Amino acid sequence: MDTIKVNDRNTAIKYVGQQLSRFSKEYAAVFAILIMGLVFSFMSPYFFTAQNIKNIFLQCSALAIVAMGQAFIILNGQFDMSLGQCVCFTSAVAAYLMKIEGINPWLSILVALLLGCLVGLTNGVLFAYFKIPAFIATLGLQMICRSAAKIITNATPIARLPDDIAFLGRGYIGIFPICVIIMIALYIVGQFVSRKTRFGRNIYATGGGAEAAYFAGINIKKTYCLTFALGGLLAAFGGIILMSRLDSVSLTNGNLYEFDSVIACVIGGLSLTGGKGKVIGALFGVIFLIIFFNGMTMMNIDPFYQDAIKGAVLVIAVLLDVFRNKRSK
Amino acid sequence: MDTIKVNDRNTAIKYVGQQLSRFSKEYAAVFAILIMGLVFSFMSPYFFTAQNIKNIFLQCSALAIVAMGQAFIILNGQFDMSLGQCVCFTSAVAAYLMKIEGINPWLSILVALLLGCLVGLTNGVLFAYFKIPAFIATLGLQMICRSAAKIITNATPIARLPDDIAFLGRGYIGIFPICVIIMIALYIVGQFVSRKTRFGRNIYATGGGAEAAYFAGINIKKTYCLTFALGGLLAAFGGIILMSRLDSVSLTNGNLYEFDSVIACVIGGLSLTGGKGKVIGALFGVIFLIIFFNGMTMMNIDPFYQDAIKGAVLVIAVLLDVFRNKRSK
Amino acid sequence: GAKTEEEVTEKEGKKLKVGVALLYKGDEWLAAISDEYERQAAELGYEINVQDGNQDNEKQTQQIENFITQQYDVIIASAADAQGIIPAIQKAEEAGIPVVSTDTPIEYSYVSTCVAWDNYETGVKLGEYAKKYIEENYADKEKVNLVMINAPSYPHLVKRDEGFLSIINTIDKVEIIATQDANGSREVSANIINNNIAKGIDMVYGVVDNHAWGAVTALEEAGAEECAVLSCGGYGDEPFTALSENHKYYKALIVVPPVDVVRDSLAAAVKAVNGEELEDITNTSFGLADSSNVKDYMD
Amino acid sequence: MNNTILQFKGIGKSFPGVKALDNVSFEIKKGHVHALMGENGAGKSTLIKLLAGIYTNYEGEIYLDGELLKLRTPNDAQKHGISVVHQEIKLAETLSITENIFLGNLIYKKGLVDWKEMKHRAQAMVEGLGMDLEVDMPVNQLTVAKKQIVEICKAINHDCKVLIMDEPSATLTEKELKILFGIMDKLIKDGITIIYISHRMEEIFNLANTITVLRDGKHIDTLPVKECDRKTLIKLMVGRSIGNEYPKEEIDIGDVILKAEHLTRKKVFKDISFELRKGEILGFSGLVGAGRTEVMRALVGIDHLDSGAVYLKGKKILIKSFQNAIANGLGLIPEDRRQQGLVQIAPVKENICMVGRNKVTRHGLIQASMEKDMSKHYVDKLDIATPNIETEVQYLSGGNQQKVVIAKWLLEDSEIIIMDEPTRGIDVGAKSEIYRLMCALVKQGKSIIMISSELPELLGMCDRIMVMHEGKLVGEMAARKATQEKIMELCT
Numbered sequence A, B: 001m002d003t004i005k006v007n008d009r010n011t012a013i014k015y016v017g018q019q020l021s022r023f024s025k026e027y028a029a030v031f032a033i034l035i036m037g038l039v040f041s042f043m044s045p046y047f048f049t050a051q052n053i054k055n056i057f058l059q060c061s062a063l064a065i066v067a068m069g070q071a072f073i074i075l076n077g078q079f080d081m082s083l084g085q086c087v088c089f090t091s092a093v094a095a096y097l098m099k100i101e102g103i104n105p106w107l108s109i110l111v112a113l114l115l116g117c118l119v120g121l122t123n124g125v126l127f128a129y130f131k132i133p134a135f136i137a138t139l140g141l142q143m144i145c146r147s148a149a150k151i152i153t154n155a156t157p158i159a160r161l162p163d164d165i166a167f168l169g170r171g172y173i174g175i176f177p178i179c180v181i182i183m184i185a186l187y188i189v190g191q192f193v194s195r196k197t198r199f200g201r202n203i204y205a206t207g208g209g210a211e212a213a214y215f216a217g218i219n220i221k222k223t224y225c226l227t228f229a230l231g232g233l234l235a236a237f238g239g240i241i242l243m244s245r246l247d248s249v250s251l252t253n254g255n256l257y258e259f260d261s262v263i264a265c266v267i268g269g270l271s272l273t274g275g276k277g278k279v280i281g282a283l284f285g286v287i288f289l290i291i292f293f294n295g296m297t298m299m300n301i302d303p304f305y306q307d308a309i310k311g312a313v314l315v316i317a318v319l320l321d322v323f324r325n326k327r328s329k
Numbered sequence C: 001g002a003k004t005e006e007e008v009t010e011k012e013g014k015k016l017k018v019g020v021a022l023l024y025k026g027d028e029w030l031a032a033i034s035d036e037y038e039r040q041a042a043e044l045g046y047e048i049n050v051q052d053g054n055q056d057n058e059k060q061t062q063q064i065e066n067f068i069t070q071q072y073d074v075i076i077a078s079a080a081d082a083q084g085i086i087p088a089i090q091k092a093e094e095a096g097i098p099v100v101s102t103d104t105p106i107e108y109s110y111v112s113t114c115v116a117w118d119n120y121e122t123g124v125k126l127g128e129y130a131k132k133y134i135e136e137n138y139a140d141k142e143k144v145n146l147v148m149i150n151a152p153s154y155p156h157l158v159k160r161d162e163g164f165l166s167i168i169n170t171i172d173k174v175e176i177i178a179t180q181d182a183n184g185s186r187e188v189s190a191n192i193i194n195n196n197i198a199k200g201i202d203m204v205y206g207v208v209d210n211h212a213w214g215a216v217t218a219l220e221e222a223g224a225e226e227c228a229v230l231s232c233g234g235y236g237d238e239p240f241t242a243l244s245e246n247h248k249y250y251k252a253l254i255v256v257p258p259v260d261v262v263r264d265s266l267a268a269a270v271k272a273v274n275g276e277e278l279e280d281i282t283n284t285s286f287g288l289a290d291s292s293n294v295k296d297y298m299d
Numbered sequence D: 001m002n003n004t005i006l007q008f009k010g011i012g013k014s015f016p017g018v019k020a021l022d023n024v025s026f027e028i029k030k031g032h033v034h035a036l037m038g039e040n041g042a043g044k045s046t047l048i049k050l051l052a053g054i055y056t057n058y059e060g061e062i063y064l065d066g067e068l069l070k071l072r073t074p075n076d077a078q079k080h081g082i083s084v085v086h087q088e089i090k091l092a093e094t095l096s097i098t099e100n101i102f103l104g105n106l107i108y109k110k111g112l113v114d115w116k117e118m119k120h121r122a123q124a125m126v127e128g129l130g131m132d133l134e135v136d137m138p139v140n141q142l143t144v145a146k147k148q149i150v151e152i153c154k155a156i157n158h159d160c161k162v163l164i165m166d167e168p169s170a171t172l173t174e175k176e177l178k179i180l181f182g183i184m185d186k187l188i189k190d191g192i193t194i195i196y197i198s199h200r201m202e203e204i205f206n207l208a209n210t211i212t213v214l215r216d217g218k219h220i221d222t223l224p225v226k227e228c229d230r231k232t233l234i235k236l237m238v239g240r241s242i243g244n245e246y247p248k249e250e251i252d253i254g255d256v257i258l259k260a261e262h263l264t265r266k267k268v269f270k271d272i273s274f275e276l277r278k279g280e281i282l283g284f285s286g287l288v289g290a291g292r293t294e295v296m297r298a299l300v301g302i303d304h305l306d307s308g309a310v311y312l313k314g315k316k317i318l319i320k321s322f323q324n325a326i327a328n329g330l331g332l333i334p335e336d337r338r339q340q341g342l343v344q345i346a347p348v349k350e351n352i353c354m355v356g357r358n359k360v361t362r363h364g365l366i367q368a369s370m371e372k373d374m375s376k377h378y379v380d381k382l383d384i385a386t387p388n389i390e391t392e393v394q395y396l397s398g399g400n401q402q403k404v405v406i407a408k409w410l411l412e413d414s415e416i417i418i419m420d421e422p423t424r425g426i427d428v429g430a431k432s433e434i435y436r437l438m439c440a441l442v443k444q445g446k447s448i449i450m451i452s453s454e455l456p457e458l459l460g461m462c463d464r465i466m467v468m469h470e471g472k473l474v475g476e477m478a479a480r481k482a483t484q485e486k487i488m489e490l491c492t
């Protein structure tokens, strides 16, 4: 009896250990966030305050939504360089319609969302059906979206949008900002879709090995198209949140989101070769980036040095991830 | 006798046809250039003039040199996002040393070239030895280079450089600009290296199948490192040419070269998956891009529309390439 | 001025904390502004935090939010998007932190003042110079070919173009042969001139100094006979030396001395902290430098 | 003992959760063909990879010509005169045949690559193996079999003392094999030692001088081939004797379920007509390049058909895509297991459930518990050796990977399963399990088309055999009446 008990305990300990190591493997970004948070808390008295934490989440919201789209695309084995300009273009259309043309704000937003889908779908079709490398196809769409945004806005910010949509980016339910609630809700849905639905699994399978996925009867072209379209949709949605939060659309909205979202995904443990990682990782990656940025402003780091620090942190974060994966393997 | 002759002629015709189709397959960009040139010649009386053609080559030189580095890296199966900022950073160092510190210009240039190598080597080591995805590693270096360039120049252009180096970007031998001669010479060497030397073939082999190359006894890590270092070196060299041409270094030098060089390579028939295409293709791609820009400014196309046109042309150019490859296969 | 500043520092019993959300730092003039803030604040004994907004409204919003969390006493903002920044300003308002804008006026009542000059007016001033130049130097020409190298993606820079054009359009013999975007890049600007040089260029307008200098490079390269390059905003050794040496192409430049902008902005910030009423616009001086007067700007 | 060339002493190698090699010691004699035998996952390839300088971290010592061998990279191995044909084909896909043959071993003249000479030699070498290939062609346009030929050329192109071939025959048919054996004979005469791995028994008995058997990473025995017969060898490998190798049972064959009429795809195959009946196993035989794979690909909608018709249970159907074929009850086990069969980085369970998703779906959602149960069920049923169902399939041995592929179609429960080389690279034990599975399937009323390059298994398992040659059907016979000779005659 005794030996069995010992074994049981050992097994239990081993199990807990395994689960912990697995969690740490999947959510390394969470630990990175905690450590970074700790460091900043020591360095600035303002860091660990309710207001600042709220700020951080607020600042995450738009990027996190876009990054979720990028996460799906990365899981599918590609990445999308057009997302940032898609954010800008689609929200410019929404702002233009509701402000300049006086169209119903919700209708305008619907149009923007559809446009986002369309941009993504075009990427997907160019890639899947016309076999243009995704990097090139999405770069092309990036340029087209940029032009379109310039033309629509005439490079002049469209600001002071109808009050109906203010709550999206600036409203609260109790003490919780609505855009943060939306972000979290979207991630819950996204994580669920990626694990539990046929579409989600197709994304993983195609990303893990497109040919094998094809031979398992998965319509990989359709999967690519849908994933890119979803990416575009989420970019448009993120753009709307950003637009409401800033109460304006200017040409810089969504600037560099395509990079920041890829960086967030990689920090969040998604593999750039596809098929590996979790959608929710992108959220952790975004939080990491924003906390990092927040801390740098708080510590009054010379802006000239900030890029370099960001670059170094990016490399180190991924390096740690590589080492961890190696060890645990 | 008679039939043999006919056969001979047929074979000869077939042979010529094959060679032509092969040439067209490998150098599609050349045809694209010719066609585009023809169109512009009709649209603007200034286009097909000796001066304008000289101008086009002049404008190509710096980008073409950088694109050659990118071509090697792409042939090796990766791509380098840091090249543009590497151009800026290294030439800023050179300008700083020769102008502000009063160091011998050639020594300053040497330092810049070594720094370029070092940046490239760092990319290579991070990728090959530390297994950081090239996209992330080079993105990190890009940010670091950007910061460094800002710090060195304090965001203020360093201009009016010593006359000793003026000939590099602004000198002539007869009617031929020296920088164009350098560019062409470099491409001849580059093409030769890629075809005829061990290093060149190792790049192709590694790009065509890294594991196969490794199993066949090729030191793939070393190959990656050398290739990235070569890319950095060429970026620095391109930066020096650009610096001499503009007689100054400001933060916008080399801006977006990382993208333009990738685009040029793809238009020039290099495959982004590696191991396929020719170094010289990058030159044709650059010429294509510059002619395109030349024509657009000459025809005074609204800048707001230029991005979109560029994006569309990029996609179409690659699309044609894809179709051509498909047919010929 | 000086007295009130001391009052503040003593009253609070601690250093005045100033947060500056700078539009951008990657350009010579703005970098000089940033340095000037650091220098003057150190002299005055303020704690200052200058952040680079990278011409991105979202980034600036985040910076202002972070300033608010850190309870800065006053925020100085030069906005990339004068309207898109308003939600962030509203947060400052809720937190009771006064806001002073510079560069671009922010149309929101809470903003104490805008320390600025009129971009449109700078264009007008340069236009007037161009008109005079044409009358004096190109009197015998039937046509004057003008190339405009602008940056239409930036609204404040577009204002300069508009001001310049308001004068140019009154001169019949000027023909604008190209209007192209160089987006701040000398290389692109040089290439634009390069591509149009065959048409014969008599005058180049650069909305920022890099555009003007890119043009100069291309003109030198082509060995153009004569051509006047006018810069609608610049600062530093390079242009000043060129003007003082009577440069062959580079003829005139609009200057807004950073020392003045920063001095006025900090003064306004202190006044705002003290609750003084301020004019909507605090005008800073700007001037046009050419070979005759450039000595006044050099020190 | 100066005729010993290689000596293994206490070799051990572990992977997470697996002890792939465990205290293995034996010797290999100079100038011999030494066969390495063992079930899938026995550790054969792992042992080879130690010799190839790919795994450098292991227990024990290897002596080459009496000297301790310390390899750090594949390059070191080459320098020591060790040349390897790996089990998984590894070629630089975008490069030409010439360059692949000379990969890492280019010919230089005055320090520069001598293309002319290399092309010349490559052409000669390829022709020497009986292949008519344009050596400028990139290898990614070749079929698996032809790639294998290039691999072999690459390996024998090196000046080597020891040539190691890890299942070179898996993708080859009799014709190429004959040529390969001829070449091996010549190499042996030149004093080269060959280590040969294969799951095809006949080859071993024809070729080898000595056999070493591994089981579960342990050395079982090394013995001269003369002292060993098929039964003993199997027993040594599997640890038990397996009864009937081809457990074919007679069952009632039903109506025609699938009928193909005049299937044609230009330049690939022409005028292919056949019928498949319920409960039947229909074999397809032919040489490499006969077009068997291509016919099946077109049949299930992967490739476009230029003309011809397909009837399912008497009704004419138009298969527009592979998904469409699956919906119509067809399944395909592809020949390229690595690329096409499995998503390498996905866990075993996800691979098993990839086709038959609807079997683990409730209310439109994939149920983790059902997924687990189903995959556990098939792992047990097919005896798949894997640490657990979460393991990524890339870490399984070749044979076990193949079982995962089969499991996936068992779960989908297709009416008609097309198996393209289903037992390629699979050990005797597993093979007979797969045969048993095939029998069980036809018993349930399903039908099977089996493409195979191994005539014995076609003869042993099929009801009828179709023979293809250069894109055309050249014969059909009942398996009972067929012999190897008859088939070979038809397809050459």
Ligand SMILES: Nc1ncnc2c1ncn2[C@@H]1O[C@H](COP(=O)(O)OP(=O)(O)OP(=O)(O)O)[C@@H](O)[C@H]1O
Residues within 6 Å of the ligand: D015, D016, D018, D019, D020, D038, D039, D040, D041, D042, D043, D044, D045, D046, D047, D087, D395, D396, D397, D398, D399, D400, D425, D427
């Ligand atoms: N890289 C690896 N990581 C983890 N486990 C591995 C790895 N390579 C092999 N293994 C495991 O080691 C064992 C031996 O594998 P090996 O490939 O040597 O078998 P094999 O005898 O060649 O089998 P087969 O006949 O199927 O090719 C197997 O259990 C396999 O799952």
Ligand SMILES: Nc1ncnc2c1ncn2[C@@H]1O[C@H](COP(=O)(O)OP(=O)(O)OP(=O)(O)O)[C@@H](O)[C@H]1O
Residues within 6 Å of the ligand: D140, D141, D142, D143, D144, D145, D171, D173, D268, D286, D287, D288, D289, D290, D291, D292, D293, D294, D335, D451, D453
């Ligand atoms: N990717 C390809 N490019 C060009 N030709 C091809 C390609 N794949 C196959 N072929 C051609 O199609 C024909 C049949 O190919 P394949 O060798 O797969 O036939 P098979 O009978 O299935 O042989 P096996 O199954 O033994 O490999 C051959 O003539 C081959 O050259």
Ligand SMILES: [Mg+2]
Residues within 6 Å of the ligand: D044, D045, D046, D087, D166, D398
């Ligand atoms: Mg093996």
Ligand SMILES: [Mg+2]
Residues within 6 Å of the ligand: D292, D293, D294, D335, D420
């Ligand atoms: Mg086949």
